[in-house]
Amino acid sequence: MVEVVMAPCSPVECETAVVIDVLRATSTIVTALSNGASGVIPVKTIEEALEKRKEGVLICGERNAQRPEGFDLGNSPLEYRKEKISGKTIVLTTTNGTQVIEKIRSEETVAASFLNLSAVVEYLKNKESIVLVCAGTNGRFSLEDFLLAGAIVKRLKRDDLEDGAQVAKRYFESVKNKKEEVKRHSSHAKRLISLGFEDDVEFCTTEDLFKTVPVLVNGVFIPKESL
């Protein structure tokens, strides 16, 4: 069974959950782990993040797309360069992506972005029951999350698709130019571009820059190479 849910209200129970927040939380998690961070701890509030400050830990994230006061890094994946984060633990709090993670009740949880699309598809190949959990934007539909979900469903080539997976696959198939679709029609992308984050939108819609699949273990995303 493969399903796609958008900004779910209630707990999502499944075997394998794939959390998707293309702009920008899961793109940042994938980039951080690919560039040598030892782990990413998603937390819900700014207070929780600040409480975790100690040696070797970077406090990161955004509210209203901007880095909160006292934080080391924002939520732009382009900030997460090797020289800044190698060997460090990242504590991350964001408006949508890290909030949706606490709705997930799964045996395993991984993080997906366009940046690690092929690696995620490979990882999912032998899984029985998969739910792609799109973070959405403030509880509403996110076009870019649904597009990535559709790309994953398409590549899994399975017949046991639930409603959301079927719709996401058809939507993905209908899009000729992924970057163009996101830049022109995603309200979140348009907002980020207006705030000066056009490079982030460009980066986050690029496929297969990394082979890392972030896997959540005891509340920490750690890197797994699946390709």
Added chain:
Amino acid sequence: MVEVVMAPCSPVECETAVVIDVLRATSTIVTALSNGASGVIPVKTIEEALEKRKEGVLICGERNAQRPEGFDLGNSPLEYRKEKISGKTIVLTTTNGTQVIEKIRSEETVAASFLNLSAVVEYLKNKESIVLVCAGTNGRFSLEDFLLAGAIVKRLKRDDLEDGAQVAKRYFESVKNKKEEVKRHSSHAKRLISLGFEDDVEFCTTEDLFKTVPVLVNGVFIPKESL
């Protein structure tokens, strides 16, 4: 602005809300008012429905797709024939459709189904801000609701589409045979067919049998002819 939301968690604030539950609540509301019912009162619980019993009122709806004990009619639109309901007030409680209505905080609320598609599109022509509120199935994606939303968005021919509206339009455009898509891929349709309600699925995916637009006034859907 035109947006589509699926099984929303939080209140939906807008000018014009269009509630969609193709299988079967809004199809039933449209059919009842088209066949002469004087009004349809959506209520959340079976108890609320039964408390409203008095002369000239029919208590109607479903739980697990079946008519609850003590109810006059179930949730099959095919039951709502002229001779049974003409001049009567219908009190309706269903699992998804009547639940989502209480999330809506709009200046006006109308009910849409394939049965009154053209009438709804005509009604919406001069509205500024429209949110199509899909009921979904137990909080999850409903393919048939999203397909109707896409059909409405497509016909509105507007440029100011939010993410959900853009995706719904593209999904609708990708579907060649609507009835086939719903029967083959909607989990709710498949469940209804397995329970013996295939005629309902056939009926609820038929376009433009009626010209009635149900408009919610003081908690009661009353009929408005827009064509």
